[in-house]
Amino acid sequence: MALPPRAPYAEDPARSLGRKVQEPESRTRxxxxxxxxxxxxxxxxxxxxxxxxxxxxxxxxxxxxxxxxxxxxxxxxxxxxxxxxxxxxxxxxxxxxxxxxxxxxxxxxxxxxxxxxxxxxxxxxxxxxxxxxxxxxxxxxxxxxxxxxxxxxxxxxxxxxxxxxxxxxxxxxxxxxxxxxYDLGLSTWASAEAQVAALADDIAYNNHDVDDGVQAGLFDLDELRDVPLIGPIVVQVRRDYPDIEPRIVRLEAVRRMIGAMVDDVLAETHRRATEAKVASAEDVRNLDHALVAFSRDMLEDLGRLREFLMSRMYRHWKVNRTRSQARRILAEMFQLFMAEPDVLPTEWFARSQNRDEAGRARVVCDYIAGMTDRFAIEEHRRLFHLDVWN
The missing domain is CATH 1.10.3210.10 (Hypothetical protein af1432)
Structure with a gap:
């Protein structure tokens, strides 16, 4: 399949506004x-x-x-x-x-x-x-x-x-x-490419949260039958392939839902670009609404899907229990580092010095925000559990 020609409102890397600190251009990229x-x-x-x-x-x-x-x-x-x-x-x-x-x-x-x-x-x-x-x-x-x-x-x-x-x-x-x-034009919309990234985020997490939720046993495919968008797709997959195993039904349904959402974004964005006569990247920025978007019908269906996921997944008691544990871990570490900054690793302790309380809090926050889940759990254990001394 041939790709479409470059859109008149696409960003042109040859006309980039550059970098805050000037650098020689790459020869290969x-x-x-x-x-x-x-x-x-x-x-x-x-x-x-x-x-x-x-x-x-x-x-x-x-x-x-x-x-x-x-x-x-x-x-x-x-x-x-x-x-x-x-x-x-x-x-x-x-x-x-x-x-x-x-x-x-x-x-x-x-x-x-x-x-x-x-x-x-x-x-x-x-x-x-x-x-x-x-x-x-x-x-x-x-x-x-x-x-x-x-x-x-x-x-x-x-x-x-x-x-x-x-x-x-x-x-x-x-x-x-x-x-x-370094003026970033914060009062306007971003490029069409940035808007595409935002919609891609919505497409990814809606579909993959469904996939992960079923894998985790928080709900099953039958419970999705009455949920807009994904429900009819599950029914159709089972109709097309009556003998396949549930795992393949799940994966095929998610694949089709991604395709449906992508098609919707393409159609709605084309409609908006045509209606607004968008002819340049600056036209995209100066619109009073997003150029890259879902249709109204898709937004309504996604709202219903999010309601289902909120009640059956994001607020499931098992997820809530993990959230509670996680919040306690971070709260206890934050408060300890603020009270005793000298227990921070050397580099971070040095950064926290000669700062007011707000500045020290930001350093502590940066340290914690950079942690992985596993490192946060282990760091909390090192700080609060005596068994690591053995």
Whole structure:
């Protein structure tokens, strides 16, 4: 199948706005492909292999982690971008980066860090992702962070839309400070490629949470029959293949649901681009709504699916029990490190020195947010359990 021609509103790597710190161009890669490679080689990206998606990483090796989720999002984003005639490297890059700031234990970890950081400026995983790629990764002699292109940074921080209304939040102060030095156009929409990455995230987690939920035994395929979108697909798969085993039914149903969601995004985006006469990348940014989107019918179906997953998976007592344990682990470590910073590893203790209380809290938060699930569990055990002394 031949790919469509380049869309007039695609980002052109040859016209990139460049990097905050000027560097010679790569001889072999576009600026966006170079960004992708920097993200893949980062420490934060490697740590995603043992960070929770829904299930804590040690609960089983068949469930998604942040790393496998990010790879799946990137694959969907690249395919969508190619089908739309957009820059697939940029869409893939933003997709790979979108979860770098997530702390251990998924949303439970984020919620607990927000509670602990409330007196000190708060915590937001999107802002943390931005801080990872602009400050916390330390790999180069001339700058902190990864020195990514303007287009990638824009996509990382506003792939879900304009963010100016968030800048007054204490947790977004890092973005306001960076933007004052290097204008990211925070009042507009991001590129079509960034919007593709955002929709690819929705497609990936809706489908793969269904897959993981069934694998974990939290619900079965029969319970999905009355759920919009996935229910009719399960029925049709069984009608097409009446003798196949349930595992293959599940996988085929998820595969078809991904296809249905991708087709819906392609059709709705084409409709919006035609209706708004979008002719350039700047036209995309200056719209008063997203260009890349699901149709209204798909959004309604996804809302019903999310309600099912919320009641049967995200708030299942087994998941709640893990969330409770995770929050206690992070709360106890945070409070100990604040009270006794000299028990931090040497590098982090040094960073915490000569700072006010809020500055020290941010260092503690950065240390904890960078942990994998497994490391957080082990670090908590070393700090609070006497049996490790034996």
């Amino acid at each position: 576009t600026p966006f492909a170079r960004d992708r490679d920097r993200i893949i080689h980062s420490t934060a990206f490697r740590r995603l292999k043992e960070k929770t998606q829904v299930f804590v990483a040690h609960e089983g090796d068949h469930f998604r982690t942040r790393l496998t989720h990010s790879l799946e999002v990137a694959q969907i984003a690249r395919s969508l971008a190619a089908a739309m005639g957009l820059d697939a490297d940029l869409a893939e890059t933003i997709a790979l980066a979108h979860d770098l700031g997530h702390p251990p234990f998924g949303h439970a970890g984020e919620d607990e860090l927000q509670v602990q950081m409330e007196p000190y400026g708060g915590f937001d995983h999107n802002v943390q992702t931005f801080r990872v790629v602009t400050k916390l990764e330390r790999r180069y002699p001339r700058f902190d962070g990864l020195n990514l292109t303007w287009e990638t940074l824009e996509g990382v921080i506003k792939h879900n839309g304009p963010v100016t209304e968030k800048l007054a939040k204490p947790s977004w102060s890092a973005i306001a400070e960076f933007d004052a030095e």
